[in-house]
Amino acid sequence: MTRTLPARSPVVEALAAAGRLPAFVYDLSELDAHVRSVRAALRGVELYYAVKANPDPELLRVLARHVDGFEVASGGELAHVRGLHPETPVAMGGPGKTDAEIHSEVTRLHVESPGELRRLLASGRAADVLLRVNLDVPVEGASLAMGGGATPFGMDPPSVAECVDLIRAQDAVRLRGIHAHLASGLEAPAMLDLAAAVVEYARGLGVAEINLGGGMAVSYAEPGRCFDWETYGRGLAELRRPGETFRIEPGRSLTVYCGRYVTRVIDVKRVHGELFAVVAGGTHHIRTPATKGHNQPVAGGEPGEPVTIVGQLCTPKDVLARRVPMRLERGDVVEFAMAGAYAWNISHHDFLMHPRPGFHYLGE
Ligand SMILES: *Cc1c(COP(=O)(O)O)cnc(C)c1O
Numbered sequence: 001m002t003r004t005l006p007a008r009s010p011v012v013e014a015l016a017a018a019g020r021l022p023a024f025v026y027d028l029s030e031l032d033a034h035v036r037s038v039r040a041a042l043r044g045v046e047l048y049y050a051v052k053a054n055p056d057p058e059l060l061r062v063l064a065r066h067v068d069g070f071e072v073a074s075g076g077e078l079a080h081v082r083g084l085h086p087e088t089p090v091a092m093g094g095p096g097k098t099d100a101e102i103h104s105e106v107t108r109l110h111v112e113s114p115g116e117l118r119r120l121l122a123s124g125r126a127a128d129v130l131l132r133v134n135l136d137v138p139v140e141g142a143s144l145a146m147g148g149g150a151t152p153f154g155m156d157p158p159s160v161a162e163c164v165d166l167i168r169a170q171d172a173v174r175l176r177g178i179h180a181h182l183a184s185g186l187e188a189p190a191m192l193d194l195a196a197a198v199v200e201y202a203r204g205l206g207v208a209e210i211n212l213g214g215g216m217a218v219s220y221a222e223p224g225r226c227f228d229w230e231t232y233g234r235g236l237a238e239l240r241r242p243g244e245t246f247r248i249e250p251g252r253s254l255t256v257y258c259g260r261y262v263t264r265v266i267d268v269k270r271v272h273g274e275l276f277a278v279v280a281g282g283t284h285h286i287r288t289p290a291t292k293g294h295n296q297p298v299a300g301g302e303p304g305e306p307v308t309i310v311g312q313l314c315t316p317k318d319v320l321a322r323r324v325p326m327r328l329e330r331g332d333v334v335e336f337a338m339a340g341a342y343a344w345n346i347s348h349h350d351f352l353m354h355p356r357p358g359f360h361y362l363g364e
Helices: 010-017 028-041 057-064 075-084 114-123 157-168 188-205 229-239 252-258 288-292
Strands: 023-027 046-050 069-072 090-092 108-111 127-132 173-179 209-211 245-248 259-271 274-279 306-310 319-325 333-336 358-362
Touching: 010 023, 010 259, 010 333, 010 358, 023 028, 028 057, 028 229, 028 252, 028 358, 057 069, 057 075, 057 252, 069 075, 075 090, 108 114, 114 127, 114 157, 114 173, 127 157, 157 173, 157 188, 173 188, 188 209, 188 229, 252 259, 288 319
Parallel strands: 023 358, 046 069, 046 245, 069 090, 090 108, 108 127, 127 173, 173 209, 209 245, 274 306
Antiparallel strands: 023 259, 259 274, 259 333, 306 319
């Protein structure tokens, strides 16, 4: 599946003219169309959105039309989602849940350890749980591995067996199935291999509800490429037996494309032969290139001598994109694409006490 990068939008010119940069610009119509196509490819697999990728209320409003539920990873996210969409089903996961979080009323609670389950059982509360499993399966090629080895996420099979015994000995807590979020950054064929291993494991336990997690690949190097939802949806449909519920909970691959971070060049300089453009703002607004070590893709622009685009922070880590073959001068507007997930909400906003960017929404 390929996507075309939309050209610079008229709103960007307007924001620049009004001196309102840096800013995030979210295209809600693009989000709506993208999630609609993902949904269609899924052929009956339930779709939850992982709120931690971007909890922006406008994005959640569009997503709520298409998803079966939201996946939250904290009491804060739960309160946020409940306040906005009280009727939408919620699954709660995450290691290190507090007692208050374990006791929240949610559609599904993803149990991460026998200790967590014991605390839930001790409360005597009813709950519908999925056990989060960390299977010993290969996750080569993943950009992040949450499973396939020793990590703090989920449980190995002996701990899962311990939980199954604890649950069978009582009836307040109901075992609905298993949850697995093993890796992120895998393409559809590798995701289907993981899914097959997880499903086989679930069948061995005798449970029929299987949450396969998120982590669908997104390519910042090739922004026009998109996870092959058709192949993935078809593969899951072939794997699923009657009576089984499959669910996925992607974050990044749903919202990343709809966001742009737009800013302006403050200075251009040559240092020891290399060209730098310093833009307003930086990685305290969009930490994504610093955490992932990639070049944030730049939309539009005219070809020119390679230039490294950095922010205003006094640290060599404040690099947004290295050696971009693009002509830049003081005052030029720079538009970073793929800024709709793990961008503003994972960034260290208060560093250097800069003003916050504006937020603007297109479409709808
Ligand atoms: C972060 C996370 C997701 C979403 O991952 P993406 O890479 O954004 O798709 C889904 N499930 C769990 C348990 C997570 O921690």
